[in-house]
Amino acid sequence: MSAPAPFAVNAVEAQRIAFSYPSRAENGSGPLYEDFSLTVELGSRFVLMGPSGSGKTTLGRMMAGIMSPQAGQVRWSPQFSNRWDVVYVDQHAMNSVFPWLTVAANIKYPMKKLGWERAKRQERMCYLMSLFRIGALADAYPTSLSGGELQRVALARCLSWKPQLVILDEPFSALDRKVKAEIIAALEELAATDGMTLLLITHNVSDALALATRCVVIGRRPVQIISDLEFRATFPREAVTPDYDRMQQALIAGIRDGLV
Amino acid sequence: MGWFKRNSRPLLFLAVLVLIWAAITALHVVTPIVLPTPLSVVRAIPGMLHERLLADIGLTLGRVLGALVIACLFGIPLGLYLGHRKGVYQVIESPLHALRSVPASALFPLFLIVIGVGEKSIVALAAYPSLLVILANSVSGATLANKRRLYQARLLGLDTFDTITEVLFYEALPNIFDGIRTAVSYALMLVIAVEMFIGLSERGLGRGIYEYQSTYRIPETYAAIIVAGVIGILLNAVVSQLERRMLRWLPYVQEE
Numbered sequence: 076m077s078a079p080a081p082f083a084v085n086a087v088e089a090q091r092i093a094f095s096y097p098s099r100a101e102n103g104s105g106p107l108y109e110d111f112s113l114t115v116e117l118g119s120r121f122v123l124m125g126p127s128g129s130g131k132t133t134l135g136r137m138m139a140g141i142m143s144p145q146a147g148q149v150r151w152s153p154q155f156s157n158r159w160d161v162v163y164v165d166q167h168a169m170n171s172v173f174p175w176l177t178v179a180a181n182i183k184y185p186m187k188k189l190g191w192e193r194a195k196r197q198e199r200m201c202y203l204m205s206l207f208r209i210g211a212l213a214d215a216y217p218t219s220l221s222g223g224e225l226q227r228v229a230l231a232r233c234l235s236w237k238p239q240l241v242i243l244d245e246p247f248s249a250l251d252r253k254v255k256a257e258i259i260a261a262l263e264e265l266a267a268t269d270g271m272t273l274l275l276i277t278h279n280v281s282d283a284l285a286l287a288t289r290c291v292v293i294g295r296r297p298v299q300i301i302s303d304l305e306f307r308a309t310f311p312r313e314a315v316t317p318d319y320d321r322m323q324q325a326l327i328a329g330i331r332d333g334l335v
Numbered sequence: 336m337g338w339f340k341r342n343s344r345p346l347l348f349l350a351v352l353v354l355i356w357a358a359i360t361a362l363h364v365v366t367p368i369v370l371p372t373p374l375s376v377v378r379a380i381p382g383m384l385h386e387r388l389l390a391d392i393g394l395t396l397g398r399v400l401g402a403l404v405i406a407c408l409f410g411i412p413l414g415l416y417l418g419h420r421k422g423v424y425q426v427i428e429s430p431l432h433a434l435r436s437v438p439a440s441a442l443f444p445l446f447l448i449v450i451g452v453g454e455k456s457i458v459a460l461a462a463y464p465s466l467l468v469i470l471a472n473s474v475s476g477a478t479l480a481n482k483r484r485l486y487q488a489r490l491l492g493l494d495t496f497d498t499i500t501e502v503l504f505y506e507a508l509p510n511i512f513d514g515i516r517t518a519v520s521y522a523l524m525l526v527i528a529v530e531m532f533i534g535l536s537e538r539g540l541g542r543g544i545y546e547y548q549s550t551y552r553i554p555e556t557y558a559a560i561i562v563a564g565v566i567g568i569l570l571n572a573v574v575s576q577l578e579r580r581m582l583r584w585l586p587y588v589q590e591e
Contacts, residue, residue: 141486159490170483175505175584188491216584 086117086152086240086272087161092144094133107133108144109297115240117152120266121274122287124330130298131276132166132244138274139163139242155239159189162238166245168229172217178228179204179213185236203231206261223254230258234265241266242274247282259285263310280330284322285312292329302329371554376561379554387538388562395526395540396566398454402461402522403515410469410518411511415499417470418477418507435471439464439525443532452533461525465518472514476507509585512578519570527563540566 095106107130115121115138125131136142137149139161155161165171172181182203186196204210207227217225226246234241243262247255263286266273275286283290284306292301306322313319339346353373359365360372367375380388417424439460446463450456480503488502504511530541540563547555 158492162490163486165483165486167483170481171487173484173502173505175508185487185491188493188497218584218586 084117084152084154085114086119086155087138087274088112088114088150089134089138089144090147090150092137092147092149094130094137094142094144106297110147111298112147113291113300115272115274116289117154117272118270119272120263120286120288121272122283122290123274123276123293124278124280124283124290124326125293125298127278129294131278131293134293134298135242135244135274135276136163151240159185159236160238161240161242162233163242164229164233164244164246166248168222168225168246169217171229171233172225174217177214177216178209178220181217181228181232182235185232189236191236199235203235203265206265207231208257208261222249223251223258226250226254227258227261230262234269234271237269238271240272240274242276244276245278246275247277247279255282256285260311262286267310280323280326281314283326284314284319290326290329292326301332302326304329368551368553371557375554376557379552379558383543383555383558388543388559391538391540391543391559392562392566394538395523395530395563398457398461398526398530398539399519399522399566399570401458402465402526403518405458405462406465406469406518406522407515410466410514411473411504412499414470414473414511415477415503415507416495418474418480419495419499419503421478424474431467431471435464435467439521440528443529447533457526457529457533457539460529461522464521464525468517468521469511469514472510472517473507476510477503479510480506508582512574512582515574516571519574520567523563523567523570 089112091110091112092108093106093110094108111134113134123131123134133142137144140149140151140158141163143149151161173184176184179200182200183196186199191199201210204213207230209224209227209231212220212224212228217228220228226249230243230246247258250258259282262273265271273286275282277283287304287306290302290304290306292303293299294301304322304325307318309318356370357373360367360370417427442463443460446456446460450459477499484506485498485502488498493501526539527541527544530539531545540559544556544559544563547553547559
């Protein structure tokens, strides 16, 4: 028996979707999405790029099932049989945690609600806390944490129950480079271990290059795919290799295409 | 000593108020019948303690606490539910606002007819506006709850009960405490007012004030009023303490 092909099936497909905000001032420039299609392969590290206000978050929220397209449809892999197999991690980490629970309780809460045994919850929490280096914060409340600490806690919580598709909306926007690199490494390890599909939404080239096996740049209105690049899955990626340089040039050229 | 140091300014203000009061009486600006001296008010207290001041305080406090417990027990869950189910809230919103606009004192006669003269109607009358204000605050707290956080509740498949008790309750807690704070003063105000005018067999601080006044025991009247004020301050302090404990995860509470 041969191993299944890693990118054979799609995690999520947007099929000919349309969406426009009803009452926004910028509506003069036409609908946001019209007849737009995009597929995210199962097991990929998919990065969605685009300038601010280009509709990345809207697409991410539609793919997470939080918003519905006005035409067309979003379909998940049949492997995702539960609602919680797809999780959307909000841009603001505080929206993904319960501030009235301690860090440890926050991480355990979803597993408890999904009926995990106590011992398994504890084991998973300990693993996540050491992976994200937040062990010392177990009894702290989220409001007392720094931005980087809070982001790790939010990720540990949202990934605790092993969702299969994780949509991360600008999770690193408020973090410095070192913290970012640590979180990306943890995320990559976790995704590989648990077999998660990652969909990262960002406008930052180096964030995209740190993680992407595929990078789609969107822009214009209605939204179009400006460039669609595939990268080899080697991690961690060092910023000083010729390979990285090639990837960076390809991506920057792709983005420039959209601006011209 | 630490307590005195921390509260030195409010205590100083209190001392200034008492000094002004003493000065007014010492200069005979008003007759002692209208405003007795601070000293005579203090002197009246031992006698009152001999009579039944403590029993009166106990009765009044018991009624206030009873009213507040009832108000919280019904107001909080109902308010959170209505804030969660906005459809239901929209249906009953206008009657609710109508009820809130009717002063509780206007409902004295009605309560007396429906519930009868006695302990129950005193507590019910005080519970009524307290419940409404706690309910209204719980509704707005639940309505203002973080929508992005509620996504997680939906994602994890929380039912209505869990969503209310494990998410909305905490989201609304700062508003709920605002409501409780207002409710404390409503309850105290109404219990004392109702005690003043309801049948003679029921004692209480309000009844005490009324009787001292009607027998021209003016220092005692003032002392009883001051005691009522002190009860208000203490109840407020208890609520604040509870709030600080239950909201210790909020940033502004941590900074204190």
